[in-house]
Amino acid sequence: MSITLILILIGCGIITNIMSAIFGIGGGVLMVPILYTLFPEFPLQMVAATSLTIVMGSSMINLVYFYRQKVEINYKAMLIWSVGMIIGVQLGFEVSFYVPDIVIISVFVITLSALALRTLMSKQAIENDSQNANETAKGIGLCTFGGFIAGMTGIGGGSIMAPLIGQLKSVKPHQIAPYTNYMMVIGGLGSLYGYLTKIPSFHFGWQVGYINFSVVLIVVFSAFITSFFSMKIRGKLSPALVKKLLGIILLVIATYMLIVHLMK
Numbered sequence: 503m504s505i506t507l508i509l510i511l512i513g514c515g516i517i518t519n520i521m522s523a524i525f526g527i528g529g530g531v532l533m534v535p536i537l538y539t540l541f542p543e544f545p546l547q548m549v550a551a552t553s554l555t556i557v558m559g560s561s562m563i564n565l566v567y568f569y570r571q572k573v574e575i576n577y578k579a580m581l582i583w584s585v586g587m588i589i590g591v592q593l594g595f596e597v598s599f600y601v602p603d604i605v606i607i608s609v610f611v612i613t614l615s616a617l618a619l620r621t622l623m624s625k626q627a628i629e630n631d632s633q634n635a636n637e638t639a640k641g642i643g644l645c646t647f648g649g650f651i652a653g654m655t656g657i658g659g660g661s662i663m664a665p666l667i668g669q670l671k672s673v674k675p676h677q678i679a680p681y682t683n684y685m686m687v688i689g690g691l692g693s694l695y696g697y698l699t700k701i702p703s704f705h706f707g708w709q710v711g712y713i714n715f716s717v718v719l720i721v722v723f724s725a726f727i728t729s730f731f732s733m734k735i736r737g738k739l740s741p742a743l744v745k746k747l748l749g750i751i752l753l754v755i756a757t758y759m760l761i762v763h764l765m766k
Contacts, residue, residue, distance in 0.1 A: 503707075507540060508720060515724030518556065522683060522725075523564045523732035524739065525748045527660040533557070535762070537717070544714070545704055551697035551712035557660070558690040559722035561683040563729045568680040571733070575680050576672070579638050583681075584688040586642040587663065590649025591689060598654045606654055607763045611756045613651050617665035618752035621745060637672045644669060649689070660686055661755055664748060675741035 503511075514536055521527045533553040537544065544552075598606060648662045663682045667673055673681060698711040707716030739747075 503716070510536075510540065511717060511720045512724040515556075515560070515721040516728045518721065519560050519563065519725035519728045520732045520735065521751075522557070522560050522660065522686075523567070523679060523729065524736045524744060525664055525679060525751065527664055527682075527748075527751065533721075541706070541717075543704065544706070545702060545712070547697070547700075548702060548704065548712045548714060551694075552714045552717050554690050554694065554697070555713050555715075555718045556721045556725075558687050558694070559718065560725040561686045563722075563726050564679070564683050564732070565687070567729060567733045568683065573677065573680045575677050575684070579641060579672075580681055580684050581688075582638060583641045583645040583667075584685045586644075586646040587649035587652075587685055587689050590646040590651075591653035592649075593646075594650040594653025596653075597650075601654075603763070607759060609651060609654060611760045614661065614752050614756040614759075617662070618749045618756065621665045621668060621752065622749035637670050641667075641670055645685070661752060665752060668745070668748070675745055679736070 514533060517532060521532070533556055534549055537549045537553055538546070541549070644666045645663065648666045651662050660682055663685060664678055667681050668675070668678050694713075697713055700711050702709075702712050706714055708719075709715065736744075
């Protein structure tokens with residue numbers, strides 16, 4: 503790899519970790535187009551597999567910090583919601599083979615735009631115990647829907663799940679990132695095995711199956727170096743500001759996806 507390419511990958515690691523730590527967005531929506539641009543010879547499956555591994559690596563680094571900061575979440579609910587997300591991803595993946603690209607892009611853009619507007623306009627609700635008890639089922643439905651959208655579009659797992667989790671009244675703004683980071687790791691494990699065991703026709707550097715660890719190590723290492731500063735930034739931002747920034751980022755992502763599709 504050239505020095506320029508390595509520096510770009512380091513920059514990707516920094517941005518991915520900051521987005522994951524503060525907003526709960528894994529960075530896959532960012533990594534997929536960047537890797538596709540930097541490595542046009544990579545098969546799309548390799549781009550997706552490498553991006554997924556990077557997101558999981560960055561999420562695991564953040565989870566260590568969340569644990570040390572003693573950010574409390576409902577682990578039982580998180581595991582149940584993760585199951586719903588995994589089911590949704592598999593359903594969305596299968597459906598994606600039977601619908602045209604314009605439908606897939608439209609679903610992604612409309613869903614993300616709606617969630618962005620809801621995130622920007624919604625107010626923090628008062629939490630109570632009955633809401634916590636009743637929202638487990640609602641969380642399953644939302645996470646299954648989010649997984650379906652992510653599985654159909656192939657990107658945007660974190661960018662879909664973060665605003666959906668934020669719609670649950672029992673989840674406080676500072677808990678959104680820990681929830682989605684856990685779910686991105688758990689949800690990614692199922693796909694990871696398939697990518698590792700398949701044999702691609704193209705090889706570049708250190709590679710196992712469809713996962714290019716030459717790229718993964720550079721990006722994840724830079725994410726690790728950045729993680730301390732990401733958590734410092736996270737601690738200085740108010741929940742209200744984080745919520746507004748998340749809504750703006752989601753609108754930007756939706757607009758970007760629409761423009762990219764129209765330019766094809």
